[in-house]
Every structure is written in structure tokens, then in C-alpha cells.
Amino acid sequence: MSEQPTRRDVLGHAARGAALLGLGGLGAYVARKGGLAGPWQIDAGLCINTRLGLVGLDACQLCATSCVLPLSAVRAVNDHAKCGRCYICPAYFDVKSALDEHGLPSGKLCPRDAIIRKPIGDIDPRDPANNYYEYVIDETRCNGCGLCVLACKEPAGLTSLRLEVRYNLCTNCNRCSIAQACPKNAYERRPARTT
């Protein structure tokens, strides 16, 4: 013989049912325009450093300085298929610095010396200006400041450099401090790149 449910039990069950329904409804309503959790990514069309047409500005550098990690999760990436492989790369050299004895700019643009330059292809050591050079980012040094990205824009460069968030480093913060700081709202959550 089972006990009769008291009025208190009935009210309790009703309240719990209502609360669970309410939570479920809230979840369904909120998630109707939701998506699978995309990682933070940089929209190259909005980023000051990569967007075409914005020249003569200083590099934004907020990706390097805003991240909660000691070394930002943002890295510069060289798209080798687009790279001009120039003898004097405006992103590698500080083209405003004085020339050294070889006629090359004496300064490098990257403050952390994170770009590796190496001659490639049929190398003619007597005519270095006519060789091609490969520029690779050292990801252990790069902090995503974007100086090189800004330098490799029209008319100086071929826009082969861009900034990317590294999924393996990014903690995917709920409140991404780079996204908060980004002046152009270029930093946003999007579905992960699969390639």
C-alpha cells in the first residue's frame, strides 16, 4: 500500500517540472541561432593589418598585447603561394633603416626576429638581388603583432602575410580579451577551418 502524496509533494513536483521545462525552453530558445562552438578567428577583410586600402597606418598590435596568454595565441602566417619571394622583403627588412655594406637595410622589421629568410631555387651567389628568397615565420617567436602583415600590403607587398589564431594555443576564452580590444570587430567566433 503506497503512501498518499501530500499537497506539498504535489506542489514540489509541479515546481520542479515547471523549472525543468523552463530551463529546457530557455536552452532551446537561446540555442535556436546558436552553432557548434567555433574557435576565435580573425576576419582578414576587417583586420586593420590585412585589410586592403588602409595604408600609412601604424600596425594595430593589439592581438599581441591583449591576449591573456604570456605569448599571444595569434601568429603571422605567410601564404607561400602568394609570396613574391623578394630580395628585399618589406616585411622582413625595415626598409627605412640605413643600408649596410651589401646595400641591404640594416634593420629588421620584426621586433622579435621571428622571420627566417633563406635563398631558394637556382642560387647565383654573385647576383643575390636576382635570387628568390623564402620567408618562414618562426612560430615559437612570433607574437602576432602584425607589423610584417601591415608591411606586406599594396603597393609594397603582395599581401601574402596574414594573422591567424592558433587553435592549439588559444584557450577559447568566453570573453576573449583580444576580441574585446579589436577596434574593427575583426576577431570573432566562426566554424573551424578544416583545411
Next chain:
Amino acid sequence: MTKNGTGSFSLPFLVVVLAVAASPARAQQQLHYERPVEAAPQAEDIGAGYVVPVVQHYPARTQWREVTDVAVLAAALAVGTWLALRRRSRTGLVLLAIGCLAYFGFYRQGCVCPIGAIQNVTAALVYPQYAIPYVVVAIFLLPLVCAVLFGRIFCGGVCPLGAIQELVLLKPLRVPVRLDKTLGWLKWVYLGLAVWFVVRPAAKPDFIICRYDPFVGFFRFTGPLNILLLGAGLLVLAVFIGRPYCRFLCPYGGLLSLLSRISWRGVTVTPDKELDCGLCAEACPYGAIENLRATRPACLACARCFRHCPRHRVQTTGGQAPPATP
């Protein structure tokens, strides 16, 4: 200016002299830079069997990692419920809290967490264009559903912010009931502020709960100095006063306490018959035992009281049972 030939020659000359004088660092010879190529040279132009390197990428890992977070949270809530309500094991709950502190705190570095998700959910309610990840919705809802069914298990065994305070609570002092209740209102003020900083017009949502998260700096071993100092201050306070952030500040704790009022099951001090001996009330550092019973809104499922209950001792060690008062 002058109309003769020397004047038209001297003006640009003067400009150059002035420019050089104004910037002595650039007085040396500079490169006249021109881009040598109009299009990227491809492998056949470069020769010598050059292979264009692949663009540096890292595969997306976050998808499974975030689904793992939800699974770990659900599993931790289930284990916590079992430990607090069935197994009645303080040791087990402390171990669970340490595990969750290691996973959600130090491994996941405090992101994603349901406390901050309050503001994401608010943003998704208010702004139609705001796309909230499903994972965040799940992380937000699971502890609330658990609170409706079993009380604040999340606070006791799962939340890394709770765990870090639980572990430093060495010399608990009793907070006067009036003061406890009054300070408890602060969390509702904080919840209101959190909602306001999302819905306020003409400004980007400011995720203040995440920004002023006092302990996340410890999880990441870095952070703004003022937040680290705030966290250190709260931890020092937490040595004497049980979980000051959870009880007085945490807005999510407020939601959980509200829902745990109607919870189906909850922590009971005694395993079977309720005694009126009052030994447990001394053991609770959170002021959650009123009239010799655990109050569900305030009980953080830490399980300290179990060890002080004579009936519990009987059940676990098989010792002499004191008579249960009817």
C-alpha cells in the same frame, strides 16, 4: 616666392635640407624601395626542384575538446551527486573537487565556465544576431538542471572556483547569521550588473564576470595585477571564512540556490533517522544548517557535516548506535 630660376631650384633643396636636419637618424643613405614582382613566382620560375611549402596551419581541435568539456561536466555532476547523496563521502568529494580543479581550472584555464556563461546566455536572449555555441548553453544548463534535482552539487564538487576556496579553508570562523544574509544580497547585485553590462544600449557587451573572475589568474599563472591581488585577498579570507566568493559574490551560485529550493533530493545530514543532537551545526562553515537541518539554498554539498553525525559514524564504521530520537 621668387620668380627667377634659382628660387625654383632652392625651394625643394631647402625642403630636403630641412627634412634631413629634422631626422638625423635618417641622414644616412636609405633604400628606395620598389616591389620587384607583380605576381608571386611559382615553383617553375624558382627552379632547382623547389617545392612551395604548405601554409602553416594547425588542425581544428576545439570541437571535440569542447564536447569533452560537456561530457566531463556531466560525469562530474553525476559522480558528485552519487558521492554527496548516496556514498556520503567527504574524501570522495574533495578528490572530485581536486580533479575538477585540475581539469576545468588548470587544464582548461577557467574557460568555459557556467558562471561567465550567464552573460553569453543573456546576450543570446537579447541580441538576435548573437550566435551562442551549443556547448556554452549545455555548460550553463547542466548544473542548473542538477540543482533542480539534487541541489548545489556543482558548487560542492565540480566548480574550480569553489574547489580552490574549499581547499584553503583551514580555520573556519562562523559568520553571524545577519551578516551572512546581508552579504548574500551582493550576489544578486552582481547578477544584475552582469545582465546590465550585456543589455545596456550603445555599447559592446562587457563580460564583467570573466573580467573580474578572481581566481582565473591563478589557473593561467598570469593576469592583471589588480585581479591577482583580489584573488589572493579572497583566498586569504577563505582560510577563515568559508568560500566568500561562492556565498557572497557568485551570481551563478545565486541561480543555483534559487533552484535548489525546489530540489527533488538534497543533502541530508543524517543517513537515515534525523537526530536533534546538533553536532552537525558546528561543523558547517557555510551557515547552511538551520534548526539542525541542512537548508538546500545554502548547502554547498561539501559533506563536512557527515563526519560529525553520530548516525553516519554508525553506518560507515558499524559502531554503537545512539538511539534515534523520534
